[in-house]
Amino acid sequence: xxxxxxxxxxxxxxxxxxxxxxxxxxxxxxxxxxxxxxxxxxxxxxxxxxxxxxxxxxxxxxxxxxxxxxxxxxxxxxxxxxxxxxxxxxxxxxxxxxxxxxxxxxxxxxxxxxxxxxxxxxxxxxxxxxxx
Amino acid sequence: xxxxxxxxxxxxxxxxxxxxxxxxxxxxxxxxxxxxxxxxxxxxxxxxxxxxxxxxxxxxxxxxxxxxxxxxxxxxxxxxxxxxxxxxxxxxxxxxxxxxxxxxxxxxxxxxxxxxxxxxxxxxxxxxxxxxxxxxxxxxxxxxxxxxxxxxxxxxxxxxxxxxxxxxxxxxxxxxxxxxxxxxxxxxxxxxxxxxxxxxxxxxxxxxxxxxxxxxxxxxxxxxxxxxxxxxxxxxxxxxxxxxxxxxxxxxxxxxxxxxxxxxxxxxxxxxxxxxxxxxxxxxxxxxxxxxxxxxxxxxxxxxxxxxxxxxxxxxxxxxxxxxxxxxxxxxxxxxxxxxxxxxxxxxxxxxxx
Numbered sequence: 001x002x003x004x005x006x007x008x009x010x011x012x013x014x015x016x017x018x019x020x021x022x023x024x025x026x027x028x029x030x031x032x033x034x035x036x037x038x039x040x041x042x043x044x045x046x047x048x049x050x051x052x053x054x055x056x057x058x059x060x061x062x063x064x065x066x067x068x069x070x071x072x073x074x075x076x077x078x079x080x081x082x083x084x085x086x087x088x089x090x091x092x093x094x095x096x097x098x099x100x101x102x103x104x105x106x107x108x109x110x111x112x113x114x115x116x117x118x119x120x121x122x123x124x125x126x127x128x129x130x131x132x
Numbered sequence: 133x134x135x136x137x138x139x140x141x142x143x144x145x146x147x148x149x150x151x152x153x154x155x156x157x158x159x160x161x162x163x164x165x166x167x168x169x170x171x172x173x174x175x176x177x178x179x180x181x182x183x184x185x186x187x188x189x190x191x192x193x194x195x196x197x198x199x200x201x202x203x204x205x206x207x208x209x210x211x212x213x214x215x216x217x218x219x220x221x222x223x224x225x226x227x228x229x230x231x232x233x234x235x236x237x238x239x240x241x242x243x244x245x246x247x248x249x250x251x252x253x254x255x256x257x258x259x260x261x262x263x264x265x266x267x268x269x270x271x272x273x274x275x276x277x278x279x280x281x282x283x284x285x286x287x288x289x290x291x292x293x294x295x296x297x298x299x300x301x302x303x304x305x306x307x308x309x310x311x312x313x314x315x316x317x318x319x320x321x322x323x324x325x326x327x328x329x330x331x332x333x334x335x336x337x338x339x340x341x342x343x344x345x346x347x348x349x350x351x352x353x354x355x356x357x358x359x360x361x362x363x364x365x366x367x368x369x370x371x372x373x374x375x376x377x378x379x380x381x382x383x384x385x386x387x388x389x390x391x392x393x394x395x396x397x398x399x400x401x402x403x404x405x406x407x408x409x410x411x412x413x414x415x416x417x418x419x420x421x422x423x424x425x426x427x428x429x430x431x432x433x434x435x436x437x438x439x440x441x442x443x444x445x446x447x448x449x450x451x452x453x454x455x456x457x458x459x460x461x462x463x464x465x466x467x468x469x470x471x472x473x474x475x476x477x478x479x480x481x482x483x484x485x486x
Contacts, residue, residue, distance in 0.1 A: 067484055074480035075472075082471040086464055089268050094456040098347045101397055102390035104354035107332040111398055115299055115328030118403075126318045130311075 139207075141165075146207065146229050148370030151248035151284075151429075151448070156366055167366040229369045242363040243424040246355055248284055248371065248448040255282055255431060258446060262453045267467065270460040273437060281434070284448060286368060286427035287349065288340040288376035291357070292333070292387035293423075296395040298416035299328035304406040323406070327399035333391045335360075337428070338383035340376030344430075345443070346386075351454040352447040355428055359449065363427070373427060380423050392416045 140147055140158035147165065150157040155164040250258070263274045302325040309318050335357040339349035361367075396411055403409050429448025434441065437458045444455030 067480075070483040071476065071480040074476045074478075074483055077479055078472040078475035081475045082468045085471050086268075086468045089467065090459055090464065093266060093268060093459055095454050096345070096347050096351045096456060099350040099353070099390060101394040102333055102336045102387075103394050103397070105333045105336045106394060106398075107334050110295070110332035111329065112331075113327065113329040113399075113402060115326055116402060117326045118304075119324045119326075121322040121324055123322070124320045126320075127312070127315045128318075130314050130316055 146369075148229060149247065149367055150370075151251045154247060156369060167364055171364045171366045229371075241425075242288070242427050244360040245286065245363045245367050245427045246357070246360055246429055246449050247367045248429040249359075250429075250431070250446065250448050250451045252282060252284075254451065255446060258451050258453050259433070259444075262444075262455075263457070266457055268459045268463050269457050270437070270463070273435070273458060282446075283432050283434075284371040285430055285432055286371055286373035287344055287430045288374055289337045289349075289426050289428050290340050290376070290380045290383045290387070291335040291337055291424040291426055292384070292391075292421065293335065294387075294391060294418040294421040295330050295332040296391050296416050296418055297330045298395075298414070299326060300396050300399045300411055300416070301326050301413040302400065302403060302409050303412050304403060304409045306405070307407040324412075325403050325406075325409070327402055329399070331391075331395045331398050333394070335424075336387045336390055338386045340378045340380070340383060340425070341374050342377050343374070348443070348445050348454055349430075352430065352445050352452050355447065355449055360426060368427075371429070376425065380425075384421075384423075388418055391418060 140161060140163060147156040147158055147170070149155075149167070150164070153164055155166055156170050157164050259274055263269050304323045304325050306321045306323070307318065308321075309316065311317070335355075337349075337353060337355065339346060341349075392414070395416060396414060400409060400411070431446040431448055433444040433446070433455075435444070436442070440458065442456065442458060444453060446453045
């Protein structure tokens with residue numbers, strides 16, 4: 001088990017490194033001008049494509065900070081998941097519990113219900129405006 | 133002090149009660165003998181138990197002496213010091229099984245006994261199964277040496293019978309939610325419920341040995357009490373046995389508590405259709421109470437691991453095992469960081485790709 005964990009550490013570091021320093025692929029082949037040829041003379045399309053032409057290349061907004069933030073979130077969830085799982089595993093190591101009742105020793109068909117009354121007392125209502 | 137030593141009529145070796153055969157067995161020549169047959173041979177007809185609540189209590193007051201006692205082994209003549217509550221034991225010199233009859237004389241004689249059904253061979257499997265799937269268990273914990281150190285012991289129990297009568301009042305509510313235009317409406321209706329009647333119980337066990345952990349003894353149940361037989365000292369041969377040292381008066385509150393809790397639960401089951409039901413007032417009493425003194429079979433395993441004592445109990449009739457297993461700190465650490473690492477990498481990758 002210890003060996004497996006030791007093996008996991010470099011894999012984890014490698015994957016983290018790849019994700020942090022990996023840049024997304026450059027924008028798809030072809031430019032807005034190529035696409036323009038295939039569109040109709042719809043004004044909206046032309047305006048959009050002109051803006052696209054002026055614009056810069058698709059810059060990846062996924063910087064190192066972005067990955068660190070995502071991995072920090074994952075790490076916090078990982079910590080919680082590990083704590084809960086190990087907590088459940090630890091509690092499973094003990095099966096001594098005091099009985100809370102004597103249901104195993106009830107005499108079969110001995111239950112007799114003589115009184116069964118349900119009395120309505122009051123009613124309360126709450127109206128809340130929907131948020132949307 | 134009188135004691136009984138069950139010898140093989142054929143070869144003279146000490147006999148032991150065999151859990152699998154239900155007979156007294158000779159490990160030397162292999163002969164087996166019926167319990168009643170040997171009992172009659174050793175002491176004649178078994179005196180019938182004349183238990184009744186009043187007499188029994190009177191007997192208790194006179195015989196709850198728990199000071200140390202001495203008995204003489206009939207096999208080798210050794211004088212052995214024992215706890216005053218011990219009813220059967222091994223002679224540490226010749227390993228003969230000895231039953232100390234004094235412990236069951238008069239008002240202390242048990243009304244019944246459930247003989248051991250689980251053999252020591254079956255126990256190895258039970259212990260192995262108990263550790264199965266426990267990822268945090270140190271690998272070297274359940275060794276054969278430990279399993280061989282198992283001691284079969286007859287634990288004294290009080291069995292209570294009784295009928296719980298009375299009424300229980302519950303507070304209940306029904307909650308309904310629905311939309312009304314731009315509003316969300318929540319309506320809560322409050323009710324007062326009353327349930328009354330009775331529920332009977334038979335053989336509610338409460339252990340009568342102070343030395344035994346109450347929670348542990350309750351956890352190994354239930355026993356199949358239909359297999360309860362008349363007490364005969366021959367059943368104790370090969371096992372340890374303790375006399376009770378907890379008065380039934382001290383056990384009555386626990387038995388009542390369990391019976392009443394079950395009765396409230398049974399009443400609660402008749403309250404249908406409510407979002408929430410809470411018991412408010414209880415007026416319950418136990419009628420027709422009676423108590424029996426019985427010996428129930430328990431295997432005890434005592435282990436020391438990492439400087440800490442661990443004790444396990446196995447129901448000698450059903451094989452149910454209870455106890456607290458040690459946690460390997462190394463394994464716990466490995467699982468913690470393993471899960472943490474795996475979740476972080478997988479979840480981190482997914483989040484990054486989104």
